Amino acid sequence: MNKRIESLRDESLRATNRISPERADLITRFYREPETAGFPVPVQRGMALLHLLQNKKLYIGKNELIVGERGPAPKEVPTYPEVCVHSLKDLEVLDTRPKVSYKVDQETYRLYKDEIIPFWSGRSIRDRMFRMLPDEWKQAYSAGIFTEFMEQRAPGHTVAGEGVFRKGMNDLIREIDEAVARLDFLNDGKALSRSEELTGMRYACKALIVFAERYAKALEGLLAEEEDRDRQNELLDMISVCRRVPAQAPETFHEALQHYWFIHIGVITELNPWDSFNPGRLDQHLLPFYEKGLADGSLTKERAKELLQAFWIKFNNHPAPPKVGVTAQESNTYTDFCLINVGGLKADGTDATNELSFLILDVIEEMRLLQPGSMVQLSCKNPDRLIHRAAQIIKTGFGQPSVFNTDAIVKELMRQGKTAEDARRGGASGCVEAGAFGTEAYILTGYFNMPKILELTLNNGVDPLTGIQLGPATGDPGDFRNIESLISAYRMMLQHFINIKISGSNLIEQIWAGQMPAPFLSAITEDCIVNGTDYNAGGARYNTSYIQGVGLGTMTDCFSSIRVNVFETRRFSMDELLMMMKEDFSGYDRELAQLIYETPKYGNDDDAADRHVNDVFEAFFDAVDGRRSPRGATYRVEMLPTTCHVYFGSKVNALPDGRRAGKPLSEGISPVQGADRKGPTAVIKSASRFDQIRTGGTLLNQKFSPAFFKDDEAIRKIGHLVRAYFRLDGHHIQFNVINASTLREAQANPEKYSNLIVRVAGYSDYFNDLTPELQEEIICRTEHENE
């Protein structure tokens, strides 16, 4: 990288994560204005965005090429009190905690104490939600049966489609005006609400134009003082870029990147949507601009690379908005889950890889940044060169890029009812979530703790951690005569709590739809304008709600253990097993060793264990898939944990597979940590035993020591391994290339390893930012050493 990029990158890496009160202050002032209350909610939201972008401080870094920050400076993170208002205690925790801290200054504390908290307490979405949710939901939530994504962050989980790069705000405003003109008050009972929504969208699009114009002016100010000739020319370019985009559709490579970036800032300023926002298929979207620039001589490959690198740094400047409570425990990271997609298929079904795919991979390798995350979409139609290049970067050991199976994603999306073209325009975002980019609101509603359900089943509905009868009495465990009767009781218990979860999500969804629409995100998501309906209310072409199952490996091993040890070999009776679990196996070393080492385990391509992976998956699938939500979405399942398996594990006592109380559950669809003893091919075979096509994403982690990647031939074998998994319909695989002794060393001497990035679960993180439990777990994940 050149000097400019190096210094911008350094600046980004060195910046301290801070809470900025700017947005909270501006939004509070806006809502305090007496006239605000007079507007319909969607119009308020559009006006709010205009107010924010009109008044927020602008930031232009030294020698920056792409401009725009969400906060007043890099890594200064705003808050969203209308969604979730941080208490003074929350701020203090964020300020002082050793991991993933956000510094809070005195002025912020004061502002929160005097202005923000008094105004928003009881009015925030979170407060409203918790007021309305029934006790049974709250009880299950506190017991760690499920989490709820939308209690402090807005629905998001979506990705820009190609339309974003083809239209300017003026085009969208024209579409909005046309939609308003088409409104039919004679026949359409919802015409008024559509009109309000469209008005909100119009304000939001205007807000972006105003924001860019402010930047143009600020750049003019800099130009007046700039003495360096080259920089003067750059500033002139940037001024003209900011005067064109995002008002008009971009025409050059530089404009396309700046255009997207303004839109990105718009989305993440409007609200704090989950998974930030994401340019998605960047090598596809940028190709026309790249080719045009090369052809007319206005762009070189080097310049394109520099602009991409500058673009990369902008993502790294934007840590996730700080979370609180359970959500912070389940997903505690600076990463905000942008996932750039490279490769895959074109809408017509042909190989999409192009020169830019490889240029972007070069950028990923060179930038080595936490954000944005990156992945390679690999279809059977893509060349081996793509996976080979990806494996070379994986080898460098910062957990990127992860690898996704395009053909599986397309099948998953088509099963859900997308057209083939829309499915191929999609990919994966966040951790591993399949989505039709630009056309789908695919909202993750929360993680679901499957082993907790088993624990309740084995205690006839009583939570052993609290003694509370939490679920229905599904039968005395001593009365189960075979594994089938246990599984059928488990299914009853599962359905009970899935119903509670879905009722809660339906309620929460309606609160968002009615009280906190997102007119800007709606304007850029296909069909929201045509439908005159908000993204949060089902306006997108496709609408999905996910529940993410956690603990597949743990569950499979538990069923295997009970079947083999209680019903087949009769090594223990059910009562004996339950008693040992109650004692957390203390005093039962030999029995514990037998449960761990002499019981068939998932991850070894052993039918004796793996047959139960289908019991676990099908039960979860049947309980969730196909249910409808009020906004017209369909509930679907995913199998991914982020870091929730650690939190969930803390809520579950000892289990029949020999896992002790409080320890993490298995993550994603990976085997229980250390239970896979037959290498990566066996893990892949086990993981492909259930039908991944009926999910919206699964996560499989594999850890390799650097020694494995010693030469080109070995790297090719990684490619073969991936291809084989994908032939078996595997959705995603990611590799951690690091040896356990390095990690131990890093744990002991964090100061020496401040830049050590590891793959966690669908994203990478600094090893030092992980909690000790998570560090321990990463070390324990089986290392596939090869002799």
Next chain:
Amino acid sequence: MNGYVFDIRHFSVHDGPGIRTAVFLKGCPLRCIWCHNPESHDMLPVRINVEKGIGDKRIKLPETIGKLVSPGDVLEEVLKSRVFFEESGGGVTFTGGEPLMQPSFMIECIRLMKENDIHTTLDTSGYASPEDFGTVVKETDLVLFDLKHPDAERHLEFTGGSLETVLRNLHCDTLSEKPIIVRIPLVPGFNMSNTVYKQMAVILAKLKNLRRIDLLPYHNFSLHKYLRLGLDFKMEGIPAPDNKEVAAAADFFRNFGFIVSVGG
């Protein structure tokens, strides 16, 4: 006919082309002092206690090393990796121990693999009767052949077997029609000298189907196996060769025009 197998390991990537499944046959007529797989020496299964970790504690659990299995059993396990073979151009590698200690079982296994379109590799010390060697090699796609020392006395002293038997098989007609990779263990204090390499090069120059030489540097990772089995570890205190020595050996063979790979 059934045979004694002590391990079947998937994702073996250093014993032939592609991603392979290695079938370890139990029983070996040699006793090379650096042997990495001492559990393979005797053909009959042995029961030992293996320490397993439970937190900080160690619990001894009984384990049987070796099992009498049918060629069908082997096929069933090998086929679990079929998709990986097909993607990578891999297959099965019979190793050990010395697979040729169980020639009839080997022939049946290899034929069964061929019926199922699975590429077969035989990893052998070459220490077997000419008849057994010829009949098994005839059925095999690729042969990995060990050459340990070019001097008969040293060979006998450190491996317990006659060099003449090995060389006769190395130069037999059946083998001359098969692709061969010769594998040379680099054992400090035994065969790591230019004189030895030179003599080996002379022997290897006569092979017309030699595809590559694999240099396998000695390592002492197997010490725990000796301890567990209650066997005497004769290499105690002998360190693994350093990278420079290994690279020098590789260069030596390359200068003779051979294709060399370190570590297989």
